[in-house]
Amino acid sequence: MADFLMPALGADMDEGTLLEWLVKPGDEVHKGEVIAVVDTDKAAIEVESFAPGTIERLIVNPGETIPVGTLLATIAEPMAGQVAGKKQRAAGKKAAAAGKPMTPRKARRERTAEPAEPAHLEAGSPLVRHLAEELGVDLERVHGTGHGGAITRADVTLAAATPAPQPGKPTPPRTAAAALARQRVTPIARRLAAELGVDLSGVTGSGPDGAVREADVRRAAEIPAVPRQAPRPAGAVSPAQARLLATRQVTARLMARSKREIPHYYLSDTIDLTRAMAWMHDRNRELAVTERIVPAALLLKAAAVAALRVPALNGFWLDDQFSPGGRVHLGVAISLRGGGLVTPAVHDAADLPPLELMNRLRDLVTRARAGRLRGSELTDATITVTNLGDQGVELVYGVIYPPQVALVGFGKVVERPVAVDGMVGVRPVVVATLAADHRATDGFTGARFLTTMSDLLQRPEEM
Amino acid sequence: MNTQQATQAIEEVLGQVAPDADLSALAPDADLRDSLELDSLDFLSFIEGLSKRVGQRIDEDEYQKLATLASASAFIAGRG
Numbered sequence: 001m002a003d004f005l006m007p008a009l010g011a012d013m014d015e016g017t018l019l020e021w022l023v024k025p026g027d028e029v030h031k032g033e034v035i036a037v038v039d040t041d042k043a044a045i046e047v048e049s050f051a052p053g054t055i056e057r058l059i060v061n062p063g064e065t066i067p068v069g070t071l072l073a074t075i076a077e078p079m080a081g082q083v084a085g086k087k088q089r090a091a092g093k094k095a096a097a098a099g100k101p102m103t104p105r106k107a108r109r110e111r112t113a114e115p116a117e118p119a120h121l122e123a124g125s126p127l128v129r130h131l132a133e134e135l136g137v138d139l140e141r142v143h144g145t146g147h148g149g150a151i152t153r154a155d156v157t158l159a160a161a162t163p164a165p166q167p168g169k170p171t172p173p174r175t176a177a178a179a180l181a182r183q184r185v186t187p188i189a190r191r192l193a194a195e196l197g198v199d200l201s202g203v204t205g206s207g208p209d210g211a212v213r214e215a216d217v218r219r220a221a222e223i224p225a226v227p228r229q230a231p232r233p234a235g236a237v238s239p240a241q242a243r244l245l246a247t248r249q250v251t252a253r254l255m256a257r258s259k260r261e262i263p264h265y266y267l268s269d270t271i272d273l274t275r276a277m278a279w280m281h282d283r284n285r286e287l288a289v290t291e292r293i294v295p296a297a298l299l300l301k302a303a304a305v306a307a308l309r310v311p312a313l314n315g316f317w318l319d320d321q322f323s324p325g326g327r328v329h330l331g332v333a334i335s336l337r338g339g340g341l342v343t344p345a346v347h348d349a350a351d352l353p354p355l356e357l358m359n360r361l362r363d364l365v366t367r368a369r370a371g372r373l374r375g376s377e378l379t380d381a382t383i384t385v386t387n388l389g390d391q392g393v394e395l396v397y398g399v400i401y402p403p404q405v406a407l408v409g410f411g412k413v414v415e416r417p418v419a420v421d422g423m424v425g426v427r428p429v430v431v432a433t434l435a436a437d438h439r440a441t442d443g444f445t446g447a448r449f450l451t452t453m454s455d456l457l458q459r460p461e462e463m
Numbered sequence: 464m465n466t467q468q469a470t471q472a473i474e475e476v477l478g479q480v481a482p483d484a485d486l487s488a489l490a491p492d493a494d495l496r497d498s499l500e501l502d503s504l505d506f507l508s509f510i511e512g513l514s515k516r517v518g519q520r521i522d523e524d525e526y527q528k529l530a531t532l533a534s535a536s537a538f539i540a541g542r543g
Contacts, residue, residue, distance in 0.1 A: 186482065186483055188483045207482065213482065213483060214483045215485060281523060284523045285522065285524075288520075289507070289510050289511045289514050289520075289521060292507065294507055295503070296502075296503055358504070361504065362504050362507075362508065365504060365505075387502075390502035390503050391500075391502070
């Protein structure tokens with residue numbers, strides 16, 4: 001039997017609200033299948049099963065807010081030991097804490113064939129050490145429940161959650177929270193409701209399936225009958241206000257940490273897109289609109305391939321050293337309507353043709369805005385791209401997402417006078433920037449990355 | 464298709480691409496991309512949806528004619 005725990009879906013996530021179960025006891029699930037929807041500070045996230053098996057028991061009810069690492073459900077495995085061995089490596093010296101007296105709960109988990117953590121995160125991996133550092137957990141004191149006593153991320157989050165039982169923490173009444181969970185609310189409406197102090201449970205939705213939309217919230221806010229909440233004593237805020245605050249705080253903490261810890265260096269290059277744009281227009285002219293691509297698809301593809309060719313920029317800075325990301329999971333900064341930012345990853349972006357890459361991105365954008373991202377998409381990015389050019393700016397210098405070591409920025413594709421062979425002509429260009437971690441690489445490597453991208457964009461047909 | 468039908472079709476598709484947008488507040492000659500904060504992918508989705516909705520092929524060279532609600536309505540209506 002395996003335990004399905006509330007996962008940490010971001011470096012700064014402490015707790016989550018179970019919104020919805022997509023399975024019921026007795027259902028067969030595959031590894032990687034989405035089985036639950038969890039609301040975090042940032043968005044509703046689809047959480048995948050880490051193991052195949054049969055859902056045995058659902059322990060947490062929709063609407064409940066619980067700390068990371070709390071048991072959500074148990075999954076009976078089809079064949080015990082089927083997946084054994086895989087996670088044995090990299091147990092880590094510190095995991096040798098095994099042999100301590102075990103609580104009954106830990107003893108039970110010790111026997112499980114699969115460590116209770118998402119499969120894409122390796123036991124005892126640098127990511128585990130990183131998470132421990134993040135949460136201020138001393139690994140010496142953590143009991144590993146993975147194979148060979150390896151410490152898993154779940155162990156770390158559990159350890160972080162256990163000593164703080166959060167006394168007197170204001171939790172929303174179960175019934176109200178459960179009603180909220182059933183109610184379909186667009187992310188912007190949710191945020192607006194928090195801003196305006198509108199109680200969503202009293203709002204009737206006018207969208208598809210009765211979804212509450214921005215306009216509904218605005219309408220509700222105008223009705224004077226909605227009692228404005230009296231000022232609360234310091235330290236006690238409504239769940240909605242807390243949520244809004246938390247959204248900002250997640251970004252605030254992460255970005256402050258980035259600027260505090262990462263010695264950024266910045267490079268930029270103006271890339272001539274004459275060939276890329278001509279190739280794209282030729283291609284699009286012949287094709288149905290569903291097969292057409294936009295310049296962003298070529299830019300993202302070039303960034304992904306360049307990350308593959310300059311691997312020193314693709315990965316993480318952990319424990320004072322660079323840990324290569326291996327494959328390129330391209331994080332893309334997506335702004336949510338009405339505010340907020342998420343950076344989900346397009347998996348194996350370097351291997352995808354531009355059209356496929358673009359369609360994956362469209363899918364990500366749609367789901368990000370609908371609040372339906374998957375856990376693995378939020379945690380896997382090895383390098384991130386911000387494409388603010390679509391919003392009209394010519395140049396963007398990004399802030400690196402820790403623990404990544406590079407962030408690529410694209411400005412707007414603009415026509416500019418360019419001197420070529422002693423003649424001035426008007427050409428489409430884009431300013432590409434790189435913000436990189438000077439601990440991991442030097443400017444020389446960064447320059448190679450930008451020139452690689454530029455070279456790739458001169459041969460668009462090969463991408 | 465007359466201009467009014469075209470406008471209706473366009474608003475319908477915009478409503479799908481940007482479900483949170485308040486289309487009633489959209490000025491006929493306002494740039495759609497700016498007013499509705501559509502990025503290039505959103506705009507492509509708009510073209511795709513509109514093409515399907517009105518049963519007309521829309522080429523890339525013609526995107527500029529779809530910049531505003533007024534110009535887009537005129538363009539779609541003008542093609543029958």
